[in-house]
């Protein structure tokens with residue numbers, strides 16, 4: 001309950017900051033050279049932009065409670081931003097989730113195998129992959145994939161298209177997940193190695209538990225506990241990464257909308273997308289917190305006893 | 307008890323273990339020979355790094371990746387489920403085999419630090435039940451019942467409640483009791499305790515020691531006690547093996563080692579034992595550092611730190627001399643032709659005081 005209240009306060013603060021930023025941003029949504037001053041003033045009045053700052057802010061907040069994000073001023077004039085979000089959010093979330101799942105799974109598997117077969121060829125491969133994934137930005141991978149897989153080999157389409165939503169999302173998903181794979185593999189490897197050296201693993205062995213069971217029952221869970229904390233910050237990477245990746249592959253998602261909004265000074269669009277991003281992030285953090293409690297009894301029990 | 311009627315459960319012969327390190331091969335265990343009889347407690351004492359834990363883990367078949375057994379044997383004798391006598395050489399078995407047939411089921415181990423020995427994410431109960439379920443395929447109900455009995459046996463109050471708790475909800479002393487319960491879960495014959503009380507505070511130490519002693523009597527266990535605290539040894543052991551640089555340099559009954567030590571290293575250990583009854587406030591430490599086992603050891607490994615060393619000690623490894631009773635000493639000083647060397651005067655005084663006390667109060 002306390003967490004949810006905190007989340008609401010955070011969202012409120014973010015909204016205010018966004019509003020403040022846009023107030024000081026140069027330019028206005030109505031930059032068309034054909035418009036004269038009186039026409040501009042009319043437009044300002046039409047959208048209530050002539051009202052004082054706080055009045056506008058409170059109107060915005062009031063509408064926000066009904067999930068009304070206002071209308072677009074430039075991109076598709078007078079289209080409710082909510083409608084725009086409704087068509088674009090699912091694509092972004094789907095690709096983000098795909099990338100997250102792919103990245104976490106592959107990263108974990110890679111890292112854990114590397115730890116179990118320390119100093120083997122697999123271990124070296126995992127290290128190389130994670131160094132690459134760490135140091136090479138997502139858009140470079142995206143461009144490489146576009147060139148080799150889509151252009152030269154023609155295995156997959158270059159651009160996203162809604163008629164093949166899965167096939168055409170494979171390349172953006174892979175590009176987005178590289179960083180996650182790298183981070184996960186690195187953490188999973190070191191956590192697993194640490195875990196295998198602990199006394200409780202030694203005790204499990206001394207109990208006569210066979211090696212596969214030692215890993216399954218004792219090592220895996222204890223490796224996952226600290227790793228979950230790493231997952232949350234990675235979602236931020238997905239969000240920021242999606243802006244660039246959606247642009248490269250022409251994915252009609254939130255990232256693309258944000259760029260459009262920013263280039264056109266479409267205030268309501270920018271605020272809405274930024275708010276949705278923040279909201280997603282907060283939700284993920286909450287979920288991770290809850291997951292953490294489920295996996296680690298030290299937190300679960302302490303919480304339960306309060 | 308006469309030697310013949312005692313049943314030998316463990317017999318280590320010429321155990322030789324080395325580790326591959328980035329600086330070369332380290333010969334950590336160099337020909338250990340040790341016997342353990344049924345119901346007996348032996349203590350292995352020695353400085354840090356002398357190879358006590360490596361020996362213990364070798365008995366459990368727990369090997370590091372860079373570890374090699376170069377020779378020797380660890381023969382374990384037991385009566386199998388059908389009542390037949392069996393003897394196995396643990397060094398010849400794969401790690402997997404040892405785990406399946408011996409670890410937990412026949413030989414169990416208690417480690418030094420109860421704060422880290424338990425898995426933080428699994429309940430106490432499950433950790434106790436795990437071995438029973440794995441080895442004997444107990445049903446959940448049976449295992450639960452037995453686990454609660456065990457918790458009660460090791461002196462945990464309200465075992466039903468503790469059963470479902472996690473390690474972090476228990477104090478250090480309680481956790482060590484749980485570790486002991488885990489060790490006893492599958493009715494082992496041998497219990498190896500690797501410094502089981504070093505991490506606990508003094509009042510709890512005594513309680514845990516007594517608990518192990520009681521359980522040993524009740525369950526007819528043979529116990530190997532690993533420690534560097536000679537004070538503890540006197541309380542628990544029948545038989546003591548003093549280990550230095552991967553070898554046993556002196557062994558004998560507790561009385562033989564305490565009242566008639568022969569090896570200069572044992573003299574050093576006894577002198578460094580804090581003793582409230584003598585007026586020596588200064589803690590004596592053995593001068594010098596343990597020998598580097600990365601190099602080939604020539605002669606007696608302790609020679610360089612030994613003010614009484616003979617020329618021969620630097621050249622030829624001393625054999626085990628039988629100095630009477632069960633007492634064996636690996637030092638050329640015990641050779642019949644060696645010059646007579648007395649232990650340091652302060653130690654002589656300390657031992658005489660101990661003897662006086664013992665005679666005054668009657669033996670224990």
Ligand SMILES: Nc1ncnc2c1ncn2[C@@H]1O[C@H](COP(=O)(O)OP(=O)(O)OP(=O)(O)O)[C@@H](O)[C@H]1O
Pocket residue numbers: 325326327332334352353354355356357358359360361370371372373534
């Ligand atoms: N995996 C390993 N690789 C290299 N050297 C090792 C390894 N395990 C143990 N050793 C070395 O073997 C020697 C004996 O170690 P051991 O743990 O048996 O000492 P110990 O007598 O138990 O000491 P302590 O009282 O500190 O527990 C030490 O010098 C240690 O550094």
Ligand SMILES: [Mg+2]
Pocket residue numbers: 358359360500
């Ligand atoms: Mg040790």
